[in-house]
Amino acid sequence: MLNAQKRKTILLLIPIILVLVGYVLYPSIETMIESFKRNGTFSLENYQDFFGEKANANLEALWNSVWISLLSVFFSALIGIPLAYIFNRYDFPGRKFFSSIAIMPIVLPSLVGVMAFMYLYGEAGLIPNMIKDLFRLSEVPFSIGGISGILIVHAYTMYPYFYMTTSSALNNIDPSLEESAYNLGANRFEVFWKITFPLLTPGLVAASLLVFMVSMASFSAPFLLAGGFRVLSLQIYFSKMNGDLEMAATQSIILTVVSISFLLFMRWYQNRRDYRMASKGIGAHRSEVNNPFLKWCMVTIGILAMIILLLPHATLFILSLVPEGGWTWQTYPQIFNLDNYRLLFDDPNIWDPVRNSLIMSFIACIGVFVFGIITSYALVKRKFVGKNLLDILVMIPWVLPATVVGMNMILAFNKASIFSFGHILVGTFWILPLAYFVRFIPLVVRSTTAVLEQMDDSIEEAAQNLGAKWFYTFRRVVIPIIMPGVLSGTLLAFVQAVGEFPTSVLLYTLGNRPISIEIMNQLRMFNMGQAAAYGMIQVGLIAIVMIISSKFFKVKADNAL
Amino acid sequence: MSTVNLSKITKQFGSVTAVKNLDLLINEGEFFTFLGPSGCGKTTTLRMIAGFYYPTKGKVLFNDKDMTAVPPEKRNTGMVFQNYALFPHMTVFENVAFGLKVRKLNRTEMKKRVEEVLKKVRLEQYMDRQVSQLSGGQQQRVALARALVIEPDILLLDEPLSNLDARLRDEMRNEILRLQRDYAITTIYVTHDQVEALTMSDRIAVFNMGVCQQIGSPIEIYNEPVNDFVAEFIGETNLLPVIFEEQADKQRVYRTQDLDVSIYVVDEKPHIANYKDSDELVMSIRPEAVQIVGEEKEGENILRGEVSLVQFTGASVHTYVTLENGVTIRTTDLNKGPSIYLQEGKKVNVQLPANQIRVIPKARM
Ligand SMILES: Nc1ncnc2c1ncn2[C@@H]1O[C@H](COP(=O)(O)OP(=O)(O)O)[C@@H](O)[C@H]1O
Ligand SMILES: [Mg+2]
Numbered sequence: 001m002l003n004a005q006k007r008k009t010i011l012l013l014i015p016i017i018l019v020l021v022g023y024v025l026y027p028s029i030e031t032m033i034e035s036f037k038r039n040g041t042f043s044l045e046n047y048q049d050f051f052g053e054k055a056n057a058n059l060e061a062l063w064n065s066v067w068i069s070l071l072s073v074f075f076s077a078l079i080g081i082p083l084a085y086i087f088n089r090y091d092f093p094g095r096k097f098f099s100s101i102a103i104m105p106i107v108l109p110s111l112v113g114v115m116a117f118m119y120l121y122g123e124a125g126l127i128p129n130m131i132k133d134l135f136r137l138s139e140v141p142f143s144i145g146g147i148s149g150i151l152i153v154h155a156y157t158m159y160p161y162f163y164m165t166t167s168s169a170l171n172n173i174d175p176s177l178e179e180s181a182y183n184l185g186a187n188r189f190e191v192f193w194k195i196t197f198p199l200l201t202p203g204l205v206a207a208s209l210l211v212f213m214v215s216m217a218s219f220s221a222p223f224l225l226a227g228g229f230r231v232l233s234l235q236i237y238f239s240k241m242n243g244d245l246e247m248a249a250t251q252s253i254i255l256t257v258v259s260i261s262f263l264l265f266m267r268w269y270q271n272r273r274d275y276r277m278a279s280k281g282i283g284a285h286r287s288e289v290n291n292p293f294l295k296w297c298m299v300t301i302g303i304l305a306m307i308i309l310l311l312p313h314a315t316l317f318i319l320s321l322v323p324e325g326g327w328t329w330q331t332y333p334q335i336f337n338l339d340n341y342r343l344l345f346d347d348p349n350i351w352d353p354v355r356n357s358l359i360m361s362f363i364a365c366i367g368v369f370v371f372g373i374i375t376s377y378a379l380v381k382r383k384f385v386g387k388n389l390l391d392i393l394v395m396i397p398w399v400l401p402a403t404v405v406g407m408n409m410i411l412a413f414n415k416a417s418i419f420s421f422g423h424i425l426v427g428t429f430w431i432l433p434l435a436y437f438v439r440f441i442p443l444v445v446r447s448t449t450a451v452l453e454q455m456d457d458s459i460e461e462a463a464q465n466l467g468a469k470w471f472y473t474f475r476r477v478v479i480p481i482i483m484p485g486v487l488s489g490t491l492l493a494f495v496q497a498v499g500e501f502p503t504s505v506l507l508y509t510l511g512n513r514p515i516s517i518e519i520m521n522q523l524r525m526f527n528m529g530q531a532a533a534y535g536m537i538q539v540g541l542i543a544i545v546m547i548i549s550s551k552f553f554k555v556k557a558d559n560a561l
Numbered sequence: 562m563s564t565v566n567l568s569k570i571t572k573q574f575g576s577v578t579a580v581k582n583l584d585l586l587i588n589e590g591e592f593f594t595f596l597g598p599s600g601c602g603k604t605t606t607l608r609m610i611a612g613f614y615y616p617t618k619g620k621v622l623f624n625d626k627d628m629t630a631v632p633p634e635k636r637n638t639g640m641v642f643q644n645y646a647l648f649p650h651m652t653v654f655e656n657v658a659f660g661l662k663v664r665k666l667n668r669t670e671m672k673k674r675v676e677e678v679l680k681k682v683r684l685e686q687y688m689d690r691q692v693s694q695l696s697g698g699q700q701q702r703v704a705l706a707r708a709l710v711i712e713p714d715i716l717l718l719d720e721p722l723s724n725l726d727a728r729l730r731d732e733m734r735n736e737i738l739r740l741q742r743d744y745a746i747t748t749i750y751v752t753h754d755q756v757e758a759l760t761m762s763d764r765i766a767v768f769n770m771g772v773c774q775q776i777g778s779p780i781e782i783y784n785e786p787v788n789d790f791v792a793e794f795i796g797e798t799n800l801l802p803v804i805f806e807e808q809a810d811k812q813r814v815y816r817t818q819d820l821d822v823s824i825y826v827v828d829e830k831p832h833i834a835n836y837k838d839s840d841e842l843v844m845s846i847r848p849e850a851v852q853i854v855g856e857e858k859e860g861e862n863i864l865r866g867e868v869s870l871v872q873f874t875g876a877s878v879h880t881y882v883t884l885e886n887g888v889t890i891r892t893t894d895l896n897k898g899p900s901i902y903l904q905e906g907k908k909v910n911v912q913l914p915a916n917q918i919r920v921i922p923k924a925r926m
Binding site for chain 2: 004456458459461462463464465466467468469472476477480481
């Protein structure tokens with residue numbers, strides 16, 4: 001029996017390890033090797049160029065990435081924490097509605113979000129021009145672009161991390177803790193700083209690290225907004241476009257090192273003693289706001305926040321109604337109709353990217369679905385040595401910036417290898433589904449692991465005791481039970497793959513260009529209407545998935561991140 | 562139906578020895594209970610019988626057939642888990658039918674057997690319910706039905722009642738017994754609750770720290786415990802350390818050092834446990850055997866003290882008498898009205914009848 005168990009574990013582990021080694025580890029190693037090459041021979045010159053005096057553009061980009069990320073953390077926290085506190089601790093008219101709006105930024109894929117911001121607040125943007133016309137100014141009063149643009153977009157797209165962690169932490173705090181502090185004579189201010197805040201810290205630190213990593217990896221915002229401003233993720237793209245693969249590899253390695261150090265730091269931090277409480281079923285306690293002035297202040301904050309939060313969505317929708325040529329030199333769009341949507345179905349050239357995206361994401365998702373189930377099962381329910389290592393290997397694609405994943409794919413599969421079955425994958429259809437697959441492994445594994453951990457071991461044992469063999473049990477008992485978690489993770493991976501930009505831009509070919517590439521092309525041709533229509537498709541898909549996940553699988557949107 | 566024979570079983574988890582050198586023979590159709598405090602190795606033993614653990618040493622035999630290396634799905638045991646382990650995505654019917662489906666029974670036969678067993682556990686009207694919609698007691702019955710429907714050779718129950726409230730526990734106790742008698746199935750029942758063990762079992766094995774201390778019928782275990790652990794774990798008792806003093810006619814005399822008095826014990830097997838000369842000895846007497854007598858009463862085994870606490874529980878009254886040296890003796894009487902309620906602080910004598918005392922060795926660890 002002992003040996004039968006071991007055999008099964010080994011049989012499970014073989015495909016897992018093959019996939020992880022072939023498509024996660026091997027590409028990273030190829031990149032590493034490439035970074036130590038100059039004209040085909042081993043050398044440290046790339047690193048000398050990176051850190052040396054010759055090319056301080058790189059160092060500058062690294063430095064810019066770091067402080068942009070630090071500022072992004074700061075601004076996201078500045079928005080997310082107070083908003084969470086107000087919406088979770090005070091009761092006022094419309095509170096529930098506002099708090100559900102607060103996570104709306106997550107339905108905008110990054111590229112689409114950036115585009116909406118450009119047309120909203122950019123040089124030719126609607127808001128600055130409206131203000132200019134209203135007050136009859138000669139110049140637009142403000143416009144975003146460059147650093148300010150990147151920061152504003154980051155704050156908008158990343159504050160939900162803070163909002164969600166703070167909300168859930170606040171709701172998990174046992175109200176009697178604060179009440180007992182009041183009872184012991186502390187005032188509101190003391191209670192917040194001495195009781196509430198320390199209990200929030202673990203979550204806030206985790207959110208900070210996450211936002212830092214995400215903005216280090218951010219690609220779409222600098223891509224569209226940076227102008228001459230250099231950040232590392234973008235430098236990788238430029239090096240690759242200039243054909244300097246060795247430098248691109250070096251930059252990727254540097255970015256990887258920064259990201260992995262953060263992952264390790266985060267793991268270390270989360271494994272420290274955790275004083276979150278296990279007490280369950282405590283309703284959140286909210287103070288009702290009775291002072292009418294304060295009450296309407298809060299409602300106003302809610303309404304203002306809602307308008308600001310939803311403006312990008314509205315802009316996207318309005319833009320999608322502007323047909324080609326419907327907004328050229330004029331200040332505002334002139335024509336509105338459904339042409340862009342009609343073209344989607346009438347013009348194969350317009351439809352193709354959508355089809356490509358759907359097909360490639362579908363293929364990738366079948367992959368992560370199967371791989372996610374097997375891997376989570378092995379990680380949660382099987383005992384073997386090196387589990388921690390496997391766990392880290394699975395999580396690597398989550399820490400790697402998308403640009404780096406793209407570079408890894410290029411450097412590993414621009415030549416034939418056993419993992420590509422002797423084919424060159426770069427320049428073919430298959431490289432993109434493969435990249436999407438790698439990118440979204442961690443997402444599905446994590447959502448599956450969460451449900452598997454809740455499934456008691458005795459369920460499997462009961463089936464076995466009733467005479468079911470392992471595979472029958474797995475098929476008829478384990479899989480049906482964990483299906484909601486797996487499906488919600490896979491659906492999320494699907495919509496993210498449909499919106500995926502950084503790896504797409506590095507790896508697409510004319511034949512398999514996905515939606516995000518076509519958005520970029522349409523923007524280059526100043527056909528923002530068609531770009532927005534593509535964006536609306538993505539937003540629609542995400543919205544559908546969120547609704548399905550929360551309605552049918554009872555998975556909260558918060559867990560989606 | 563089968564017998565279960567555990568022969569020289571040892572199970573180690575790393576450096577922890579969960580079960581040590583266990584020998585056990587469970588007869589056909591017997592209701593056999595593993596009793597012991599939490600962490601003493603009951604579940605581990607049960608899981609070795611079910612096949613989920615593989616013994617480090619020793620053999621598991623069903624009807625003289627060596628099952629040690631047989632995987633759990635081929636053992637034909639029916640196990641009821643502590644948390645029931647019902648399949649949450651199936652209805653009551655599907656849960657119960659699972660084992661039959663695995664055995665590839667045809668539909669009509671399957672339906673018939675499931676309905677039959679659900680009738681037995683009185684759940685026939687809940688057949689199409691989702692299991693999450695059932696109460697704790699009903700889930701318990703589904704788990705039982707699921708284990709019984711496959712007509713297992715052995716029924717294994719791991720603390721099946723521990724998640725139920727007290728009243729339901731009583732009801733389910735009778736239910737399980739009734740089913741066990743109906744099916745006449747060899748049953749191994751794990752519990753840490755001595756009342757459950759005493760009321761249900763044909764025989765009990767008492768465990769402590771991985772070692773089986775005693776095997777016997779409830780009456781034997783209660784009346785003739787082999788050591789102080791068993792005496793103390795099963796029921797209530799008063800224990801006093803003693804040393805052997807002298808052999809008298811039909812009596813043995815022991816001396817308690819604490820009280821510095823001699824204790825006379827009837828020299829018969831029920832009153833003197835087996836012990837070696839090297840063993841430390843204690844005397845045990847159940848509270849219901851201790852008699853409170855007037856202050857003036859003289860005779861054997863009479864100790865002086867005063868009432869320190871009177872506890873009224875309804876059916877019975879516990880009177881705690883503190884002796885002169887501070888040792889407290891607990892006595893229990895049936896509630897026969899106010900005449901037996903003593904005043905706290907009252908000086909009394911207690912008598913330990915010589916034919917109610919049992920001298921036992923201390924358990925060796
Ligand atoms: N899978 C396991 N791994 C390591 N130690 C275990 C395992 N199962 C049980 N033990 C240890 O074995 C001892 C007996 O456990 P168990 O049989 O569950 O006790 P019981 O069911 O009597 O409460 C305990 O000390 C427990 O910690
Ligand atoms: Mg147990």
